[in-house]
Amino acid sequence: MHENSKMSGMRFLAVTVLNALITIVELAGGLFSESLALLSDAFHNLGDSASVVLAYVASRIGLKNSNTSKTFGYRRAEIISAFINAIFLIVVSVFLIAESIRRLTAPSPVNGGIMLIVAVIGTVANFGSAWLLSRGAKGSLNIKATYLHILSDALSSFGIIIGAIIIQIWHVDIVDPIVTILVSIYIMWETWPVLKEAINILMQAAPNLDFEAMKRDMLKEPGVVNVHHIHVWQIDENRIMFSAHINLNDQLLSDVEPVYRHLENLLQKKYHVDHVTLQAEVFRGKSNELFTRDRHDI
Incomplete structure (x- = not known):
């Protein structure tokens, strides 16, 4: 270097x-x-x-x-x-x-x-x-x-x-x-x-990604019920940041960590995301859409 x-x-x-x-x-x-x-x-x-x-x-x-x-x-x-x-x-x-x-x-x-x-x-x-x-x-x-x-x-x-x-x-x-x-x-x-x-x-515009395909792939992970409140932006032209809320079945926190690892691996390898932040929820936001519509919910 x-x-x-x-x-x-x-x-x-x-x-x-x-x-x-x-x-x-x-x-x-x-x-x-x-x-x-x-x-x-x-x-x-x-x-x-x-x-x-x-x-x-x-x-x-x-x-x-x-x-x-x-x-x-x-x-x-x-x-x-x-x-x-x-x-x-x-x-x-x-x-x-x-x-x-x-x-x-x-x-x-x-x-x-x-x-x-x-x-x-x-x-x-x-x-x-x-x-x-x-x-x-x-x-x-x-x-x-x-x-x-x-x-x-x-x-x-x-x-x-x-x-x-x-x-x-x-x-x-x-x-x-x-x-x-x-x-x-x-x-x-x-x-x-x-x-x-x-x-x-x-302006933190989202990169050109297929977000519906990302959601479908994430829902294939066992235990993931819904994906919502997605935010995707770039630090520079090479580094993509990703955050989302995921609804899971009610389970121990120790059982959630492997789900995190699998999803991070999926997003990094298939969609070239550099940094993944996930927030696990059970009932909150379960029926919410992929992207938030409420300014106060950002």
Whole structure:
């Protein structure tokens, strides 16, 4: 675990340095070439540098153990980071689309040669950064949001290369804001699922599970009469929490514990639930539905 964390830190540092350098190069190139696409990409990269630092800090906070203040631990720090990064991407994209539309009505001349050179440098560096983060993007919403930041800039830089070639050969300056609009729309399209998932987790929305099937499987356990008052939520994108009340036949508490173990094993293996909390009852709530309808009963 220590080696993995150290390697992650080194990758985050390398990506931050790369993005800082790209930002400086693209700001200078955008100003000299008067390319909105390059300037927009520079601001994206500036945001990426901040998002990489934020993602790293959040990942370190997420490793802290639970305590009396945070009984579920600090894993939500990474979800908050993913949420902030996604919001930032969408806001910047909307701003760039608005500025590009303004440029469409009054296009300004662009130096395609400088634009092309800077875009090639940006593309290579951004794809390198994306590669460094690609491994961690599969298992963490936080790193995935940061990875999308970097990948979107890599694709943006590639789009700028195409735009620069068109400008250089055919002198069609209007291509610059068009490329900016297309890339911004693509970024928002890719970012929306990350933002939606982060919001769902922060709002403690239930994961996509077949709750009726879960109830049927739990009722197959000998002695279980009814299952009600279910609550299911996620701490992060990987950990599912489950709580429920179960009605049992009147029996000794020592006889209830094996039922608990069997149900926990079922929920963990078949439905990938990480933490199971069950409350045994005999008569109370015996006719209640699967989900509570009373706010006072939560």
